[in-house]
Amino acid sequence: MATHTESQVKELQESALEHLWVYLREPSDMAEKGEPQIFVEGKGVHVTDALGNTYIDAMSGLWLKNVGYGRTEIADAAYAQMLKLTYMPMGTTTEPTIQLAEKIASITPGDLSRCFFTSGGSEAVETAMKLARAYFKRVGEPTRFKFISRKGSYHGATFGTLALGGTAIFPKTDYEPLLAGVFHGPQPNPYRCEYGGATPEECAERCANAIEEIIKFQGPDSVAAVIAEPVSSPMGAVVPGPNYWPMLREICDRYGCLLIADEVITGFGRTGKMFACEHWGITPDIMTVAKGITSGYIPMGGAITRKPISDAFIGSERVAFRHVITFGGHPVAAAASLKNIEIMETEGMVDNSAKMGRYLLDGLEELKQKHTIIGDVRGLGLFCGMEMVKDRQTKEYFPAEAELGPKLTQGFSSNGLILRGGDVMNIAPPLCVTSGEIDEIVSVLDRVIGQTARDLGAE
Numbered sequence: 048m049a050t051h052t053e054s055q056v057k058e059l060q061e062s063a064l065e066h067l068w069v070y071l072r073e074p075s076d077m078a079e080k081g082e083p084q085i086f087v088e089g090k091g092v093h094v095t096d097a098l099g100n101t102y103i104d105a106m107s108g109l110w111l112k113n114v115g116y117g118r119t120e121i122a123d124a125a126y127a128q129m130l131k132l133t134y135m136p137m138g139t140t141t142e143p144t145i146q147l148a149e150k151i152a153s154i155t156p157g158d159l160s161r162c163f164f165t166s167g168g169s170e171a172v173e174t175a176m177k178l179a180r181a182y183f184k185r186v187g188e189p190t191r192f193k194f195i196s197r198k199g200s201y202h203g204a205t206f207g208t209l210a211l212g213g214t215a216i217f218p219k220t221d222y223e224p225l226l227a228g229v230f231h232g233p234q235p236n237p238y239r240c241e242y243g244g245a246t247p248e249e250c251a252e253r254c255a256n257a258i259e260e261i262i263k264f265q266g267p268d269s270v271a272a273v274i275a276e277p278v279s280s281p282m283g284a285v286v287p288g289p290n291y292w293p294m295l296r297e298i299c300d301r302y303g304c305l306l307i308a309d310e311v312i313t314g315f316g317r318t319g320k321m322f323a324c325e326h327w328g329i330t331p332d333i334m335t336v337a338k339g340i341t342s343g344y345i346p347m348g349g350a351i352t353r354k355p356i357s358d359a360f361i362g363s364e365r366v367a368f369r370h371v372i373t374f375g376g377h378p379v380a381a382a383a384s385l386k387n388i389e390i391m392e393t394e395g396m397v398d399n400s401a402k403m404g405r406y407l408l409d410g411l412e413e414l415k416q417k418h419t420i421i422g423d424v425r426g427l428g429l430f431c432g433m434e435m436v437k438d439r440q441t442k443e444y445f446p447a448e449a450e451l452g453p454k455l456t457q458g459f460s461s462n463g464l465i466l467r468g469g470d471v472m473n474i475a476p477p478l479c480v481t482s483g484e485i486d487e488i489v490s491v492l493d494r495v496i497g498q499t500a501r502d503l504g505a506e
């Protein structure tokens with residue numbers, strides 16, 4: 048049901064166009080399209096805008112609405128904490144913050160056991176980077192300062208994390224010079240393996256070996272850490288072959304550098320395990336999380352360290368980790384997160400992510416049989432990706448003039464689906480999604496992709 052009249056919406060839009068930066072949008076384009084669209088409500092996988100139009104949010108906001116929209120228990124937990132205490136005196140902490148740190152230690156793999164809370168993902172990754180450099184100062188290896196990440200990855204918007212990322216969606220040219228000492232290896236994308244691997248395993252092996260080559264070339268004693276997302280979003284949910292992460296773990300151990308798993312998207316059930324590293328039985332030295340930690344009900348993130356890493360900062364004031372994020376570990380966010388994790392566990396949402404993820408991927412596979420502009424589909428749990436191509440043989444993308452992305456996005460929206468179209472797409476509905484809702488998502492994809500292909504003369 049509409050909560051606003053058209054003129055009220057227009058007034059809000061005009062104000063937004065004048066006063067607000069809307070992520071990833073440019074004001075004149077929004078003005079031309081009668082946007083930004085303004086949302087007012089959400090329940091489960093559905094969101095409703097101010098004019099009463101309801102959609103399935105197949106992107107979970109930004110991969111974060113894991114338990115779905117509208118869980119009043121989380122609001123209640125946050126409210127109860129707000130009534131009690133909304134911050135703490137300097138150098139102290141609160142009960143929900145401690146309980147959350149302990150809970151996270153109990154659900155993360157291996158001896159990941161101490162959490163530095165932040166307000167979001169970029170800060171979590173910055174914290175991990177600073178921890179890695181400071182750790183090597185503490186253990187007498189001060190020459191280790193370099194980071195190795197991968198082309199096509201995304202690790203955040205701040206200066207340090209920006210240098211780690213490597214995607215055309217966020218060109219670095221506007222912000223250079225960036226943090227020095229960052230080197231990029233290949234993305235283990237089996238569909239477009241930079242090193243020519245013919246199978247996921249072969250691609251994984253070659254891409255992991257390429258990381259080793261960078262370490263050797265840079266000089267192992269200069270490398271602090273290798274950082275990677277278990278499944279990477281910018282190139283469309285790139286799932287590496289099963290040998291990739293065990294190889295990264297082994298390479299980092301061999302050369303004495305730290306392995307940082309950036310689970311900002313993949314953590315808290317997104318891939319069908321509580322944390323994606325569990326798929327490959329490995330424990331990173333530092334894991335970064337955010338997004339699903341509160342299902343986006345309130346901002347929060349964290350960098351979780353293995354015991355030997357955190358122990359290097361214990362003993363005296365001189366060795367302590369000097370790093371403050373004012374809102375890190377906020378008691379209201381901690382209370383919301385605890386309730387969020389409880390819901391996930393009691394309602395079996397991680398298992399549902401695995402089950403519904405397979406069901407969604409089967410649906411996408413069927414679409415691939417039907418539409419030749421779909422070059423590849425892939426996924427792990429409810430983190431699925433799709434690549435659109437002009438030519439399956441050459442894997443060439445459509446030219447920008449074809450406006451594939453805007454056409455798809457518009458088509459999805461007109462059919463009640465929130466999903467960003469493009470050469471690569473992420474499909475990641477909330478973990479509470481039902482098979483009926485997945486059927487709806489797949490059926491809209493089918494209609495819109497078919498229509499777009501016909502418009503482009505490709506079907």
Ligand SMILES: Cc1ncc(COP(=O)(O)O)c(C=O)c1O
Pocket residue numbers: 109167168169170172201202203204276280309310311312337338
């Ligand atoms: C893997 C990964 N790391 C870090 C970030 C940055 O998180 P935030 O936007 O909360 O700062 C993101 C954001 O999408 C991400 O996908």
